[in-house]
């Protein structure tokens with residue numbers, strides 16, 4: 208039986224879009240057919256979003272993207288004003304990004320482990336598997352516990368996930384961020400709001416469960432998902448136009464799309480999302496949200512139809528091409544940081 212050290216020997220390395228100029232490749236793909244042309248059109252729509260000075264870009268992250276080597280793509284987006292707000296699963300933000308910011312890594316699983324026949328052996332070693340990627344469960348428990356420590360140190364009240372993630376950024380500022388590239392820490396410094404609408408469904412959930420159980424009837428920290436919805440709706444209302452860049456489907460896609468309707472309910476004159484791009488492997492057959500087209504979203508009053516593009520592709524392939532294209536095109540150079548956290552903190556809660 209291999210040792211734990213042998214199993215966790217090779218780290219996942221994050222792709223660096225700044226080092227690969229993919230413009231000629233994506234332009235060549237625009238003259239091809241099928242998914243290549245769709246991907247190239249999505250890249251040009253994202254570039255167009257960045258050149259539209261009135262448009263705030265909302266990035267949606269589903270699935271398990273950070274452990275897969277996409278972290279630095281999103282960090283470069285934050286650093287270079289290519290994104291103004293993020294809606295994500297907790298897994299991406301806490302279990303994977305914050306986890307790496309605490310100094311831990313994700314590991315390449317040997318090819319034979321993908322079959323799943325050796326998962327009991329992995330369990331015995333305390334190793335978790337995400338398809339072809341491995342994680343040390345003991346290190347993940349430290350991540351859970353760190354979120355408990357953060358909750359323990361906060362004033363007991365209800366927080367939006369955005370507010371709690373700011374506290375995670377402040378923790379990294381105080382204790383040191385152990386990686387050069389962290390979404391949580393970069394967003395903290397650039398005042399980019401991050402929302403995790405199902406925040407308890409990740410490593411932070413374990414920390415918060417332990418925090419609340421320990422507090423018992425005493426005042427405690429809780430997460431208010433309605434506050435999340437209100438805050439991101441206020442962010443939408445504060446912007447003239449918005450564009451969605453969605454990676455995967457799930458809760459982040461619906462949450463970000465729904466803010467147009469929530470703005471309407473609040474009586475604000477907010478527009479539909481002017482631009483929308485989605486990368487997904489889901490299709491329309493099951494009627495579920497992840498594969499529903501952006502044209503369908505138009506029937507709900509959420510997405511405009513002039514600049515929308517579905518890309519049916521696995522995200523680790525499509526994301527570096529689309530973001531890399533827009534990065535090297537440089538449309539972001541004339542964009543200012545919107546500092547959404549400042550905007551939200553300036554609005555009195557009602």
Ligand SMILES: NC(=O)c1ccc[n+]([C@@H]2O[C@H](COP(=O)([O-])OP(=O)(O)OC[C@H]3O[C@@H](n4cnc5c(N)ncnc54)[C@H](O)[C@@H]3O)[C@@H](O)[C@H]2O)c1
Nearest residue numbers: 269270271296297298408455456457458487488489521522
């Ligand atoms: N390993 C994990 O994924 C993990 C770990 C801890 C917690 N969680 C929690 O599980 C919940 C489920 O997350 P979800 O709602 O995003 O569901 P999900 O992970 O099933 O993703 C939703 C849909 O997005 C699309 N998608 C996901 N990854 C993709 C990819 N790489 N390329 C293309 N399309 C892709 C698929 O169509 C998928 O059905 C979240 O609350 C998360 O925090 C997940």
